[in-house]
Amino acid sequence: xxxxxxxxxxxxxxxxxxxxxxxxxxxxxxxxxxxxxxxxxxxxxxxxxxxxxxxxxxxxxxxxxxxxxxxxxxxxxxxxxxxxxxxxxxxxxxxxxxxxxxxxxxxxxxxxxxxxxxxxxxxxxxxxxxxxxxxxxxxxxxxxxxxxxxxxxxxxxxxxxxxxxxxxxxxxxxxxxxxxxxxxxxxxxxxxxxxxxxxxxxxxxxxxxxxxxxxxxxxxxxxxxxxxxxxxxxxxxxxxxxxxxxxxxxxxxxxxxxxxxxxxxxxxxxxxxxxxxxxxxxxxxxxxxxxxxxxxxxxxxxxxxxxxxxxxxxxxxxxxxxxxxxxxxxxxxxxxxxxxxxxxxxxxxxxxxxxxxxxxx
Amino acid sequence: xxxxxxxxxxxxxxxxxxxxxxxxxxxxxxxxxxxxxxxxxxxxxxxxxxxxxxxxxxxxxxxxxxxxxxxxxxxxxxxxxxxxxxxxxxxxxxxxxxxxxxxxxxxxxxxxxxxxxxxxxxxxxxxxxxxxxxxxxxxxxxxxxxxxxxxxxxxxxxxxxxxxxxxxxxxxxxxxxxxxxxxxxxxxxxxxxxxxxxxxxxxxxxxxxxxxxxxxxxxxxxxxxxxxxxxxxxxxxxxxxxxxxxxxxxxxxxxxxxxxxxxxxxxxxxxxxxxxxxxxxxxxxxxxxxxxxxxxxxxxxxxxxxxxxxxxxxxxxxxxxxxxxxxxxxxxxxxxxxxxxxxxxxxxxxxxxxxxxxxxxxxxxxxxxxxxxxxxxxxxxxxxxxxxxxxxxxxxxxxxxxxx
Numbered sequence: 001x002x003x004x005x006x007x008x009x010x011x012x013x014x015x016x017x018x019x020x021x022x023x024x025x026x027x028x029x030x031x032x033x034x035x036x037x038x039x040x041x042x043x044x045x046x047x048x049x050x051x052x053x054x055x056x057x058x059x060x061x062x063x064x065x066x067x068x069x070x071x072x073x074x075x076x077x078x079x080x081x082x083x084x085x086x087x088x089x090x091x092x093x094x095x096x097x098x099x100x101x102x103x104x105x106x107x108x109x110x111x112x113x114x115x116x117x118x119x120x121x122x123x124x125x126x127x128x129x130x131x132x133x134x135x136x137x138x139x140x141x142x143x144x145x146x147x148x149x150x151x152x153x154x155x156x157x158x159x160x161x162x163x164x165x166x167x168x169x170x171x172x173x174x175x176x177x178x179x180x181x182x183x184x185x186x187x188x189x190x191x192x193x194x195x196x197x198x199x200x201x202x203x204x205x206x207x208x209x210x211x212x213x214x215x216x217x218x219x220x221x222x223x224x225x226x227x228x229x230x231x232x233x234x235x236x237x238x239x240x241x242x243x244x245x246x247x248x249x250x251x252x253x254x255x256x257x258x259x260x261x262x263x264x265x266x267x268x269x270x271x272x273x274x275x276x277x278x279x280x281x282x283x284x285x286x287x288x289x290x291x292x293x294x295x296x297x298x299x300x301x302x303x304x305x306x307x308x309x310x311x312x313x314x315x316x317x318x319x320x321x322x323x324x325x326x327x328x329x330x331x332x333x334x335x336x337x338x339x340x341x342x343x344x345x346x347x348x349x350x351x352x353x354x355x356x357x358x359x360x361x
Numbered sequence: 362x363x364x365x366x367x368x369x370x371x372x373x374x375x376x377x378x379x380x381x382x383x384x385x386x387x388x389x390x391x392x393x394x395x396x397x398x399x400x401x402x403x404x405x406x407x408x409x410x411x412x413x414x415x416x417x418x419x420x421x422x423x424x425x426x427x428x429x430x431x432x433x434x435x436x437x438x439x440x441x442x443x444x445x446x447x448x449x450x451x452x453x454x455x456x457x458x459x460x461x462x463x464x465x466x467x468x469x470x471x472x473x474x475x476x477x478x479x480x481x482x483x484x485x486x487x488x489x490x491x492x493x494x495x496x497x498x499x500x501x502x503x504x505x506x507x508x509x510x511x512x513x514x515x516x517x518x519x520x521x522x523x524x525x526x527x528x529x530x531x532x533x534x535x536x537x538x539x540x541x542x543x544x545x546x547x548x549x550x551x552x553x554x555x556x557x558x559x560x561x562x563x564x565x566x567x568x569x570x571x572x573x574x575x576x577x578x579x580x581x582x583x584x585x586x587x588x589x590x591x592x593x594x595x596x597x598x599x600x601x602x603x604x605x606x607x608x609x610x611x612x613x614x615x616x617x618x619x620x621x622x623x624x625x626x627x628x629x630x631x632x633x634x635x636x637x638x639x640x641x642x643x644x645x646x647x648x649x650x651x652x653x654x655x656x657x658x659x660x661x662x663x664x665x666x667x668x669x670x671x672x673x674x675x676x677x678x679x680x681x682x683x684x685x686x687x688x689x690x691x692x693x694x695x696x697x698x699x700x701x702x703x704x705x706x707x708x709x710x711x712x713x714x715x716x717x718x719x720x721x722x723x724x725x726x727x728x729x730x731x732x733x734x735x736x737x738x739x740x741x742x743x744x745x746x747x748x749x750x751x752x753x754x755x756x757x758x759x760x761x762x763x764x765x
Contacts, residue, residue, distance in 0.1 A: 344494075
């Protein structure tokens, strides 16, 4: 136990310092590297901002792992996770710099997900959703790859306003860390804590007004990490813990619910409107809050608040209902919040229209 | 004709009417249409004591619910009334949109007819919080979309529903002939000493939307002109602070609500000017009542008031406007204004006219006519055909709600 505390402190310390240094350095030279996000039509920010957060987070994490010798352990026990993260990191940074075609990026994501699935980390059961429990191998592969890719992309999409991706990442990573400690997955635990430290340092420069962004390099890696860690923990838990006492089973979907439901809702909306699901528009949850006049800070805090609320609701409800209905309830709660927001925005627009109509005709 | 068609009136605070436009409307409909239809009116139990709860009023049946008709309880109040009425009425006349969430189900599963009266544009009012506004805004949509006919009490509101829902609302206003021109007796003059001299008058709920602060501000600068204002001052922070601020002035007389119709008519009918500050809510019963009594009107300049007074009254936007108009208008001009108001009210705002409109609407709804669309049928004729008939100018008709 003592050595564990020592390890964590060492890792976090190292990751924060390394991360901080990386941020300071990279901010200065980001222009020469070409990693700058210029404001554009569908962007929310007004000034060009260096997109170096991802590099900083990874650098910090690696530094933390190296100083505690956990890097070796990680490469030995979870090679697919480490390899996938690094590969996605390179992909993401390349996309930030050179704008890779979306299909290549998707291919690489699928590849990383396949790598993880092949290494044994798979979703093996649907735990009663739609009446399905254990699945056959092909099903496991397909589902795992789809889920990992989906979550990675969902997290990438939710990186839309200052502090949001970082905030959600900290909430999720710390919760995953607690779960991994509880399930005695110490290698994963140290990895998650270290990453938390690095994200924390990043957040200090990312809250509104943001001085750096995490870019695809950051969000893809974090999303991937959360997805794989989650799947691994649920699988481990299934071996040792009874369904009724399960915690990872309900908490992992709960913490991933918000980004995933949001992307699904946005895709569905775009399809319903007759366009492609990948065309850009401003219908994400954070856009809805901005449309209501929320500031970046308020919107980020509110969305993180909703995230915590969903997790709490899931914990509470799971005592009373089974897994399937817990999921249904959370989806409904999320959709309710969104309709309320959209309704209020529409209401505000109509108030303006009526005010005009009421002035002397 | 076998038995009379049954109408249920839902959403009022009970009859006999004590307070409020919907209640007076319900009472008058019972008086006027009670012979032709079998009417049931739903009332809030808590508002009446055991002795006061009659089972019928004139020819109408009264049903009591153990809920308040206003505020948050209006949702279950309206909903339960609708559910009960589904079993005992042919046409449901729902006043207010609190129970509108039930209407899609009613339209889908039953063959009862629904007429909804949207009471002004409720969701816009500052007195509601965000959650209430969202609910009312959605409920209004449900009410208009899933009713067989909807009623606006003002043309400006008809414009709004035309733009938002592309369907035509029926305009039915309020009657005012239940008010009586009362000559004050000596006893009245004793009770209300201001009856001896000319005074301007205003009666309304004390809310910021009724621009009471503007009127009080204006009269505070005109010590030579008296103002008598009746309202529920103590009910709100806004009211009590205004009361404290202005009750000290000699020419401003602030009174608590007067529920006796005769007393109200004495005070109101003998004013030389009626000031109407409402900025929301369509056709206001207090305004049409003042018009009926032949009072000259000085109203807040908003589309609803202009429509109600047919543009023939005096209008103000600021406190300075009030002072300017009152100070500079000759009494003769005001009197003429009053005659014009009286003419309008006697033509449009009598319960006979209103009840006849309701009667026609009920008949229309019972005969299954759908809602009238806002775009004229000319719009469906293809352009080439119009051109071939030399009627190309009908291609893009201006909708009625676009005022130039």
